[in-house]
Amino acid sequence: MSGPKTTEPVLDVRNLTxxxxxxxxxxxxxxxxxxxxxxxLGLVGESGSGKSVTLRSIIRLVPASGxxxxxxxxxxxxxxxxxxxxxxxxxxxxxxxxFQEPMSALNPVLPVFTQxxxxxxxxxxxxxxxxxxxxxxLMDMVGIPDAARRLKEFPHQFSGGMRQRVMxxxxxxxxxxxxxxxxxxxxLDVTIQDQILKLILDLRDxxxxxxxxxxxxxxxxxxxxxxxxxxxxGRIVETGTVSEVFAQPNHAYTRGLLGSVPHAGTERSRxxxxxxxxxxxxxxxxxxxxxxxxxxxxxxxxATVPPLQDLSPGRSVACFNRDSVVAAxxxx
Amino acid sequence: MTDLAPPSERPRRLALPRPLILGGxxxxxxxxxxxxxxxxxxxxxxxxxxxxxxQGPSMAHPMGTDNFGRDVxxxxxxxxxxxxxxxxxxxxxxxxxxxxxxxLVGYAGGIAETLFGRVVDxxxxxxxxxxxxxxxxxxxxxxxxxxxxxGVVGWVFYARITAAEIxxxxxxxxxxxxxxxxxxHMRIIFRHLLPxxxxxxVVYWMTDMALAIxxxxxxxYLGLGAQPPAAExxxxxxxxxxxxxxxxxxxxxxxxxxxxxxLGFSLTGDGLAELLRxxx
Numbered sequence: 001m002s003g004p005k006t007t008e009p010v011l012d013v014r015n016l017t018x019x020x021x022x023x024x025x026x027x028x029x030x031x032x033x034x035x036x037x038x039x040x041l042g043l044v045g046e047s048g049s050g051k052s053v054t055l056r057s058i059i060r061l062v063p064a065s066g067x068x069x070x071x072x073x074x075x076x077x078x079x080x081x082x083x084x085x086x087x088x089x090x091x092x093x094x095x096x097x098x099f100q101e102p103m104s105a106l107n108p109v110l111p112v113f114t115q116x117x118x119x120x121x122x123x124x125x126x127x128x129x130x131x132x133x134x135x136x137x138l139m140d141m142v143g144i145p146d147a148a149r150r151l152k153e154f155p156h157q158f159s160g161g162m163r164q165r166v167m168x169x170x171x172x173x174x175x176x177x178x179x180x181x182x183x184x185x186x187x188l189d190v191t192i193q194d195q196i197l198k199l200i201l202d203l204r205d206x207x208x209x210x211x212x213x214x215x216x217x218x219x220x221x222x223x224x225x226x227x228x229x230x231x232x233x234g235r236i237v238e239t240g241t242v243s244e245v246f247a248q249p250n251h252a253y254t255r256g257l258l259g260s261v262p263h264a265g266t267e268r269s270r271x272x273x274x275x276x277x278x279x280x281x282x283x284x285x286x287x288x289x290x291x292x293x294x295x296x297x298x299x300x301x302x303a304t305v306p307p308l309q310d311l312s313p314g315r316s317v318a319c320f321n322r323d324s325v326v327a328a329x330x331x332x
Numbered sequence: 333m334t335d336l337a338p339p340s341e342r343p344r345r346l347a348l349p350r351p352l353i354l355g356g357x358x359x360x361x362x363x364x365x366x367x368x369x370x371x372x373x374x375x376x377x378x379x380x381x382x383x384x385x386x387q388g389p390s391m392a393h394p395m396g397t398d399n400f401g402r403d404v405x406x407x408x409x410x411x412x413x414x415x416x417x418x419x420x421x422x423x424x425x426x427x428x429x430x431x432x433x434x435x436l437v438g439y440a441g442g443i444a445e446t447l448f449g450r451v452v453d454x455x456x457x458x459x460x461x462x463x464x465x466x467x468x469x470x471x472x473x474x475x476x477x478x479x480x481x482x483g484v485v486g487w488v489f490y491a492r493i494t495a496a497e498i499x500x501x502x503x504x505x506x507x508x509x510x511x512x513x514x515x516x517h518m519r520i521i522f523r524h525l526l527p528x529x530x531x532x533x534v535v536y537w538m539t540d541m542a543l544a545i546x547x548x549x550x551x552x553y554l555g556l557g558a559q560p561p562a563a564e565x566x567x568x569x570x571x572x573x574x575x576x577x578x579x580x581x582x583x584x585x586x587x588x589x590x591x592x593x594x595l596g597f598s599l600t601g602d603g604l605a606e607l608l609r610x611x612x
Contacts (some may be wrong), residue, residue, distance in 0.1 A: 061512055064441070092513030105505040109527045118523070119513050170513070180512075 009034035011058070011178055012073035018050075018057045020066050025281040027053040029234040030070075032308075034176065040204060040211040042225035042242070044218065044257070045181050048278050050216045055180050059091050074178075081328070093123035096171035099181040102163035106155040106170075113151035116170050123174035138169040141206075142199060161192035165199065171311035172203065179204075181213045185220060197224050222246065227314065227326050228252045233279055233289035236308060240315040250317040251326050252294045288320070296321040296328075358596030363410055366416035375403040376562040377410035386579045396581035398571060404581055408589050410457065410563040415593065418475070418548035418557075419541040420546020422482040427537050429483075430490025437491065438498030438529075439521050448495065455488045464547065465556060473556045482544065489540070490533050497529035532609040538601030542594035549590055565590050 004075065011034065018028035035041045041088045043051040057068045059078065061327035072079040079090060091097075099105035107115055116135045120126055126134060142165040155163055164184060171179060181200065181291055185193035201224055204211055213225060221228050221242060230238045238251040249255040259272030276293040279285060285292055291301040298318045300306075308318040319325060365372050381401035389396045395404035406539075437448045457465070467481035501507060502525060510520040537573025551557030560567050565586035572582025 008575045059512060061508060088516065090512040090514065092509070093514070097509070097512035099505050099509060101505055105509045107510075107524050107528065108525070118515065118519075122513065122515055122519075167453075167509075170509075 010037050010074070010214075011033060011035040012071075013058065013309075014071040014073065014126075015073065016054065016057055016068070016070040017064055018053050018062060018068045020063070020281075023048045023067065026284075027234055027281060028057060028068075031231075031234075031236050033229050033236065033239065035210045035212055036226075038204065038208050038210060039227065040201070040213060040225045042221040042228040043212060043214045044216065044221055044228055045231035046216060047279050048233075048281070049231040051216075052182055053181055054231065055097075055212060055214045058180060059095055059097065060087060061091075061097070069215045089123070092119055092171075092176070093174045094176055095178045095180060096174075096176040097180040097182065098164070098167050098171050098184050100186050102160060102167045102187065103155065105167055106163060108155055111152055111154055112158075112166050112169075115166075116151075116173050117191060119170055119173040121151075134173065135169075138173055139250060141171045141172070142166070142205070143195075144169070160188050161195060164188060164192075164196050168196075168199065168203070172207065175207065177209050179209055179211045181211060183214055183216070186217070193220070200224070230257070233284050234281070235289065235305075235318065236316075237290070237319070238317045239308075240311075244315055248326060248330060250311070250322045250325060251319045252296045252321070255325055255328070255330075256293075258330070287316075293316070296324050349603040349606040351599040352607060355596050355599025355601070355603055358592065359600055362412060362416060362593050362596060366412040366562070369413050373403075373406035373409040375406040377407045378402060378561055379406075383386035386575065386582075387581070389490045389581055395585045396579065398568075398579070398582045399575060400523065404568075404585050407563040407568055408585050409492055411565050411568065411586065411589070412593075414475075414558055414562060414564045415545050415590075418478075419545050419593075419597070422544040422548060423537060423540045424484065425479070425483040426490055426540070427533065430487035431494045431526070431533050433487065434491035434494030434533075435498050435521050435526050435529070438495035439502055439517065439525065441499070445495070448491065452492050455485055458576050460485060461547065461550065464551070465554070468551065468556045473551075473559065475558055478548065478557045479553055483546065486540070490536065493532045493536055494526075494529060497532055498525055501525045501529045527597060534608065535601045535605040538597045538604060542597035545590060545593055545597075549586075 013034070014032050016028055016031045019026050030052075031054055033041065043054060045051045056062055058072055058079065060068060061069060068080055070080065074090065074095070077086075079087065082090070082254060090318065092211065112134050113132075116138060117131050120131045120134060124134075135151055136147045139151060144150055144162060144165050150158075155166065158166060184200070185196050188196060199222060200211060200213075203209070213220070215221060225242050227239065227241050229236045230245070230251065232253050236251065238245060238254045238321070245254060246258065249258055253274070256274040260274065262271060274293055279289060279292075285302075287303050288294070288297070288301040288306050291297040294301065298321060306318045306320045308316050310316045344595050366538065381397065381403075384393065384397045384401045386399055387393055387397045393403050393405065395408060397403055398407075433448075437444050463485050464478075464481045467484060468477055471477035471480060498521070507520060507525060510524050515524070531570045548567065549564065549566025549584075553570045555570070557566055558564035560571065568586040569583045572579065575582055
């Protein structure tokens, strides 16, 4: 795993908040993070923690009923304040996105070449021959053999892993600086997962782009990410480099997540699990949203929302009882 | 040898649905007859023969003659030209216009969709035929006015079908993917969503052409569509209605032509529905 290449952030998300249904439901609450150049940031959390909405909010890809506020700084501009035409230039051209289900994210009636070409038409000045050559290059880049023939084929003629490669080829067609990946391997077989993750990392190095990876799989985070941000009920509860967080989780939720992952090579022990389920968005408990499920919870946790406090640059946690969590030791 | 080749390597079987083959054959023949009626018709459609009035089917006149001694077969054949035109011209404008409106409305949702819903309600409250007859009687009889009348009402059905389908498609991931790639709304609607959403409209179009022939001949029968002495099935049926008891062939053979052509369109529609079912 290679570390972040520079410390200068390419993406700076500040106080991002996403609400739905006239502000009744808050899916993302005051989320701030940065992504450095060439860095892979993992957004981790259970289903419903707001990680996917956070990712989509970066390029304002939320349903019409949603409202996104805060600031997303990208190359000196606030994406959230951009006009539609500017936004279209950023989407797909500078920031691209890949999805969880590679089948449904590809258009079933258009051949693969046409779908790659659509991106090139929208974001480059290449002519017909140029687009054809670029499409072949992209197929080689994402590891699909026999590019010339397979470009003519339709998505249903590809296997799951190959479809995700096609999706990546489409997303990378115009050399984006940032790739948003929404659970890109969740729908794939474990062996294929590894191949796709490795491909994303290789392409990150090759194209020196940054990646924000949303996942619920800590194994994926450990294998691919430089830094991670743990989300719970729409808020970030802990951030840090992957090695820092794995070595010493400072938030009870992170500790619980890490404890629920089986580890090879260590002594056999009972797997921990976090009791209960994440709260629905319309019934988030007062105070720290995690307090009903937390073994360290105190009265303070039930009264006020713990602020996200910096421990060191890039390392922060939102927990009143972080000392007891640390004292309880690593769950691993 | 077992077939272990991946799906993409297997030669594509050319298995057209049977209804499509049958319906397509009927339609191709109909189009051929409509395009070159003189090749198929033994007589001129309005050649009077006062020596052969109201004659039953015979070798000289396979479908008999009418009260002016005109050959019924030749008139039925020449009527193909008008009735196939009706099938196409009465539906092509509603198909294109309705599909486009429906795609836009379905994608936009919100107020546009609510307003459109009211228009649909208003149109489907009236029986189609009554509405068309009302419009034709305002504009005056004739084929062009009939096309206008059908067009004014007919697009609503295409729009409704397409809007419903687009509403489904726009929620799928590939629509989001299109937005995430920075494509314009128009590009997403017409290049990405519509090809996935158009099948029901195309299938309905086939059925609608059958309905248009029925409607066209109904209006012809009522004297609001094609005008006599033009050879048109509805006009012919009207011509023969006073002789039904003695010379049934004047009305029955045009009726058979209507049924046969309608069957051709319907079968083609069924076959297309089967053929165009999206592969996943």
